[in-house]
Amino acid sequence: MGRIGPVFIFEDEKYENFLPLVWLRPVFDLRVGILTIFEKWYKKLGEIEGVFLRSYLSKLVKEMYPEIRVNEGIRPGTKVLLINGRTLPPEDISVFDDVEEETLFVSNKGEVVAFYGYFDEYEGIIDTGRLREKEVKELRIDVEVLNYLWDTIKINGEEIIKDFNMIGNSGIHAPISQKVALLGNEIFVAEGVRLYPNVVIDAEEGPVYIDKNVTVLPNAFLKGPLYVGEGSIIKVGAKIYEDVSIGPVCKVGGEVEATIIHSYSNKQHDGFLGHSYVGTWVNIGADTNTSDLRNNYGSVKIIFKGERFDTGMQFLGSMIGDHTKSGINTMFNTGTIVGVFSNIFDAGFPPKFIPSFSWGGRHGFVTHELEKAIATARRVMKRRKVELSTNYEEVIRKVFELTQKERDEAGVS
Structure with missing residues (x-):
């Protein structure tokens, strides 16, 4: 695909809505259907550079996924695609193709799906409010964002x-x-x-x-x-x-x-x-x-x-x-x-x-x-x-x- 920049999946402030099933795992390790959320994105995109999540899970998740970066800072000046770990991939993944300007992807209900652009800072979980504050181009896409465990x-x-x-x-x-x-x-x-x-x-x-x-x-x-x-x-x-x-x-x-x-x-x-x-x-x-x-x-x-x-x-x-x-x-x-x-x-x-x-x-x-x-x-x-x-x-x-x-x-x- 023509996507630009490395891909990161992140937990956001709503991880608590998925407790107790996520006390010992990140939200994107929940199984929905045949695959976990992480596996769905990996199959769709072909590669995941890293993840951002609660700090106490870092070592365990690194053990689970030794080939990806876990809570490591993004290289300054690098445009990345940050994907909300509560989001299920759209059937048409081409919505992320060839994006040139910084973009906030949101669902039809206005929920933050992903962000493409510069994001040098991190604090483990990423509050979606910080992404909205960037005041960049907003693009609505047809996608499912999970809000609660049920x-x-x-x-x-x-x-x-x-x-x-x-x-x-x-x-x-x-x-x-x-x-x-x-x-x-x-x-x-x-x-x-x-x-x-x-x-x-x-x-x-x-x-x-x-x-x-x-x-x-x-x-x-x-x-x-x-x-x-x-x-x-x-x-x-x-x-x-x-x-x-x-x-x-x-x-x-x-x-x-x-x-x-x-x-x-x-x-x-x-x-x-x-x-x-x-x-x-x-x-x-x-x-x-x-x-x-x-x-x-x-x-x-x-x-x-x-x-x-x-x-x-x-x-x-x-x-x-x-x-x-x-x-x-x-x-x-x-x-x-x-x-x-x-x-x-x-x-x-x-x-x-x-x-x-x-x-x-x-x-x-x-x-x-x-x-x-x-x-x-x-x-x-x-x-x-x-x-x-x-x-x-x-x-x-x-x-x-x-x-x-x-x-x-x-x-x-």
Whole structure:
């Protein structure tokens, strides 16, 4: 493409709207559809020079993306393209081609999408107000900017379709038993996939993308739009409905609908998970159920930044942060937010907002001790042959400090 200058992706002041899922990752590492936001931009542009984000994540993100610059100053006198990490790439990426003068790209709703020009200063996250102050040419483009975590759930099916078409993979690349039913044409089955007899894959209303080395056990039903990530396992008799993204190395069973499971998480057993976002290293206990529809069919309200907030969504389940566990028969109400490193159990519905590092249920919570939380994380990750690195541990300790206020306000002892 004819774009001028290196590309940087940045977090802005609204990263807080995506907590708790971004306590341990930048906003642009959220999965929406098949790919993360970062991966979408990389595939569209071909190269990312660097990123700007919260300072405590710098070392960890450098570990994740060793070939890019992380929170490093831009060379003076260099024109760059700064892309808001909450933005999903437009289908027509040529809007950024051959821009000569400094330009502020905004969505049709007036949200800052990107900036092209000189930007020598930086402070980790970039406040979009600073970009507006530059008083340069403004260009409106048709693009999706995410404002809240639950926006990802709302558009996930559309993003699976867009990613499926952008990636361009097609066909069946693994042996398929005659007892496997394939409905529709937009089905991709990668190398190393094993589909057991009596599996049904329904792509009549949306594509199904099954990545490398996935195992789908007998009698499972998979309906598109759907993505199943590399190395994941779909359990016997699972019912995986439309608009679901299951990231790499997950184990999923029971009934799942319109949900994103980022990666390395388990929901192996019966129980319903709907219109939800689940982070990494989460374990959802047997017969855990999420309500995603109010009895009066009204819009779902959540506890957001300490206040009741109307999401405007009729269907919304739970948003569950990394390393959280639910005990058997746990029930989550509509619009429940659960922080990172929480352990939820007990009869009845727990509160609709559960702070990070909480241990308990409906009858009250105590703090999940930091050292015990880290020790558990190390054991869990080791089972998947992943090391809990020093940088990751430093981030966990920092997040424990940053979330102390929410525990205090919620009365967690």
